[in-house]
Amino acid sequence: MRHTISVLVENEFGVLARIAGLFSGRGFNIESLCVAESIDPSISRMTIVTRGDDRIIEQITKQLNKLVDVIKVVDLTEEKFVDREMVLIKVNAEPSVREEILRITDIFRGKIVDVSPKTYTVEVTGDEDKIVAIIELLKPLGIKEIARTGRIAMSRGTKLLG
Amino acid sequence: MKKSGAGIFIESLIREKVNTIFGYPGGSVLNIYDILFDNPHIRHILVRHEQGAVHAADGYARASGRPGVCVVTSGPGATNTVTGIATAYMDSIPVLIFTGQVPTPMIGNDAFQEADIIGISRPCTKHSYLVRDISSLARTIHEAFSIATTGRPGPVLVDLPKDVLSTEIEYESPKEVKIRGYRPNYEGHAGQIKKVVSAIIKASRPVIFAGGGVILSVASKELTELAKITNIPVTNSLMGLGGFSELDPLSLGMCGMHGTFMANMALTETDLIIAIGVRFDDRVTGKLDEFAVNAKIIHIDIDPTAIGKNVPVDIPIVGDVKNVLKKLNLLLKGEKKEWERDHHVWLEQIEKWKSTYPLTYKQEKDKKIKPQYVIEQINEITRGDAIIATEVGQNQMWTAQYYKFTKPRTLLTSGGLGTMGYGFPAAIGAQVAFPDKIVFDIAGDGSFQMNVQELATAVKYNLPVKVAILNNGYLGMVRQWQQLFYNRRYSYTALDSTPDFVKLAEAYGAVGLRAEKPEDVRKVIKEAIDTPKPVVIDFVVEPEENVYPMVPAGRPISEMILL
Ligand SMILES: Cc1ncc(C[n+]2csc(CCOP(=O)(O)OP(=O)(O)O)c2C)c(N)n1
Numbered sequence: 202m203r204h205t206i207s208v209l210v211e212n213e214f215g216v217l218a219r220i221a222g223l224f225s226g227r228g229f230n231i232e233s234l235c236v237a238e239s240i241d242p243s244i245s246r247m248t249i250v251t252r253g254d255d256r257i258i259e260q261i262t263k264q265l266n267k268l269v270d271v272i273k274v275v276d277l278t279e280e281k282f283v284d285r286e287m288v289l290i291k292v293n294a295e296p297s298v299r300e301e302i303l304r305i306t307d308i309f310r311g312k313i314v315d316v317s318p319k320t321y322t323v324e325v326t327g328d329e330d331k332i333v334a335i336i337e338l339l340k341p342l343g344i345k346e347i348a349r350t351g352r353i354a355m356s357r358g359t360k361l362l363g
Numbered sequence: 364m365k366k367s368g369a370g371i372f373i374e375s376l377i378r379e380k381v382n383t384i385f386g387y388p389g390g391s392v393l394n395i396y397d398i399l400f401d402n403p404h405i406r407h408i409l410v411r412h413e414q415g416a417v418h419a420a421d422g423y424a425r426a427s428g429r430p431g432v433c434v435v436t437s438g439p440g441a442t443n444t445v446t447g448i449a450t451a452y453m454d455s456i457p458v459l460i461f462t463g464q465v466p467t468p469m470i471g472n473d474a475f476q477e478a479d480i481i482g483i484s485r486p487c488t489k490h491s492y493l494v495r496d497i498s499s500l501a502r503t504i505h506e507a508f509s510i511a512t513t514g515r516p517g518p519v520l521v522d523l524p525k526d527v528l529s530t531e532i533e534y535e536s537p538k539e540v541k542i543r544g545y546r547p548n549y550e551g552h553a554g555q556i557k558k559v560v561s562a563i564i565k566a567s568r569p570v571i572f573a574g575g576g577v578i579l580s581v582a583s584k585e586l587t588e589l590a591k592i593t594n595i596p597v598t599n600s601l602m603g604l605g606g607f608s609e610l611d612p613l614s615l616g617m618c619g620m621h622g623t624f625m626a627n628m629a630l631t632e633t634d635l636i637i638a639i640g641v642r643f644d645d646r647v648t649g650k651l652d653e654f655a656v657n658a659k660i661i662h663i664d665i666d667p668t669a670i671g672k673n674v675p676v677d678i679p680i681v682g683d684v685k686n687v688l689k690k691l692n693l694l695l696k697g698e699k700k701e702w703e704r705d706h707h708v709w710l711e712q713i714e715k716w717k718s719t720y721p722l723t724y725k726q727e728k729d730k731k732i733k734p735q736y737v738i739e740q741i742n743e744i745t746r747g748d749a750i751i752a753t754e755v756g757q758n759q760m761w762t763a764q765y766y767k768f769t770k771p772r773t774l775l776t777s778g779g780l781g782t783m784g785y786g787f788p789a790a791i792g793a794q795v796a797f798p799d800k801i802v803f804d805i806a807g808d809g810s811f812q813m814n815v816q817e818l819a820t821a822v823k824y825n826l827p828v829k830v831a832i833l834n835n836g837y838l839g840m841v842r843q844w845q846q847l848f849y850n851r852r853y854s855y856t857a858l859d860s861t862p863d864f865v866k867l868a869e870a871y872g873a874v875g876l877r878a879e880k881p882e883d884v885r886k887v888i889k890e891a892i893d894t895p896k897p898v899v900i901d902f903v904v905e906p907e908e909n910v911y912p913m914v915p916a917g918r919p920i921s922e923m924i925l926l
């Protein structure tokens with residue numbers, strides 16, 4: 202099963218390498234990994250999306266916790282949470298399809314963030330279903346390139362990670 | 364007071380009560396060596412290869428319980444330590460590795476003797492630091508010691524750029540070490556400990572399976588007490604040998620691939636395994652699906668990741684083995700149960716296994732020396748009171764089987780990584796810690812040659828280590844597998860250009876002895892012990908002797924090939 206894990210780590214040199222090395226060295230899978238500074242600049246927050254049966258997920262959380270630079274690990278999958286991803290899509294924008302692109306972008310509450318004579322760059326934020334859906338809709342019009350951020354997540358309600 | 368980085372380094376070691384380090388100099392650590400030149404507080408042992416420095420620090424740590432410390436230069440000095448670090452990591456040994464590094468402005472430029480040792484060693488250290496700023500140097504060193512020696516111990520590497528060592532700052536001794544992401548749980552959950560009590564009371568065929576964690580947490584006494592209160596037999600993993608006296612009637616000896624018949628049968632037939640400070644390594648469990656199928660499993664370990672990793676556990680307890688056993692014993696003492704009577708049938712069954720298939724070999728008078736005989740004689744002559752290091756291979760397994768370990772910290776062996784070449788430098792480290800004890804390295808002719816250069820170290824510091832080479836002319840353990848599973852095709856396992864070990868010892872200024880006949884064995888062992896110098900003994904043994912029992916890889920541990 203797929204799990205979304207939030208991890209607070211020391212905002213230090215080499216921490217990302219430790220986490221990535223843990224996953225590769227032990228053969229755990231990473232679907233996506235996002236990391237950036239948290240509200241406390243000495244702490245970074247990671248969101249790791251991974252897959253595995255219960256035993257593997259238990260090992261992953263335990264192994265993460267065991268790293269000295271890891272301050273806190275929470276498997277969000279055990280509770281209610283929101284997750285979001287952003288995508289930039291550079292799509293072919295011949296005059297004949299411009300209208301269509303604008304319409305689709307609008308439906309997905311996206312934005313055109315860059316324009317050139319031949320391309321539009323669309324920005325969309327949402328959960329995975331939404332991201333996949335807009336990509337599917339734009340594909341027939343000629344997607345030239347995409348960049349996805351991978352997922353970030355947070356538990357719902359008043360609950361905090363830190 | 365103003366101090367250089369190197370000065371702060373030495374000061375920090377002294378504050379950590381370090382009085383001995385093992386090392387090898389080079390360009391990037393010259394500032395440290397300049398202080399060591401006439402520092403009265405720290406004794407530096409110059410090894411002959413950086414791998415030897417780490418193994419010696421590791422042997423020092425295993426024998427004494429204090430952390431082992433080594434210092435090496437950048438680049439090749441650092442990369443030479445990797446096998447030593449991985450060895451210590453797999454066996455959870457507290458070793459501090461201080462590596463020189465090129466100056467910070469040059470890091471990443473492929474400078475002369477630059478190696479990304481943090482990157483290289485990351486998967487085999489408990490933690491590591493690159494000190495980029497002299498102001499964090501002292502704190503980092505104390506953190507490194509704290510991490511190496513607490514929780515599940517392990518090696519910690521600290522990389523020291525040359526400019527950090529050479530610049531000066533105003534030195535203040537740092538305050539208490541606090542690391543927010545590092546809080547090992549020592550206590551053990553009270554509710555879980557109660558559950559263990561009732562599980563033990565209900566069991567009719569219980570067995571204690573005790574490992575290296577017992578030795579690391581100094582819990583032999585508590586383990587022995589647990590066994591005595593409850594009258595439950597104890598088997599040890601290789602790393603656990605010495606944690607429970609093998610002379611105790613409740614001892615089943617070692618279990619696993621080359622374990623005793625009774626230990627493996629007990630683990631197979633048991634209804635309750637009380638696993639203490641072990642990690643259920645594949646060399647112990649054999650085929651996992653058929654391991655202890657009818658047993659409940661209690662697992663006590665300070666490392667949560669060890670629990671439930673290989674076998675499903677019914678009652679997990681995360682905590683320090685000593686703490687948990689103390690609490691458990693207290694509760695068990697309050698129970699009214701007739702342990703003797705209740706475990707009577709089970710212990711009789713074990714006795715039967717023991718007498719049907721004891722460990723066995725035959726030393727015939729006019730034949731070649733049997734390696735097992737050598738170990739039995741070392742055991743007898745030292746009255747089990749020596750510190751015994753081993754190499755890896757048949758020599759290691761025969762030592763585990765035939766030397767009767769009765770005290771913790773008397774067996775130094777590379778269990779997890781299985782590093783040939785470990786034993787001799789480890790024995791040197793142990794002898795440094797205990798100059799008056801008898802220290803043996805029970806070696807193979809192959810393994811000894813992997814760190815033979817350390818003979819110079821032993822001679823230089825007059826460390827009277829005894830190397831007992833079980834010279835079978837083969838990479839014996841590999842040959843055994845070839846014999847049993849590869850149709851006797853002895854591919855590249857004959858060691859046919861081995862040096863004359865007696866002459867080799869003499870060339871280094873050590874003493875060389877040889878025994879070729881069974882009747883010489885005792886005499887030579889005694890002579891070695893009576894010689895106040897490093898001694899290499901070449902025991903010319905039966906070339907194709909095998910280690911039995913043996914569980915073929917991937918088979919359940921009840922399926923032993925017996926002699
Ligand atoms: C560094 C290293 N290389 C290779 C091996 C694989 N290996 C395991 S046992 C063994 C043979 C050891 O030979 P020897 O030291 O003569 O011991 P014996 O088995 O003959 O007692 C080898 C090559 C190892 N364990 N370590």
Ligand SMILES: [Mg+2]
Pocket residue numbers: 807808809833834835836837838839
């Ligand atoms: Mg050999």
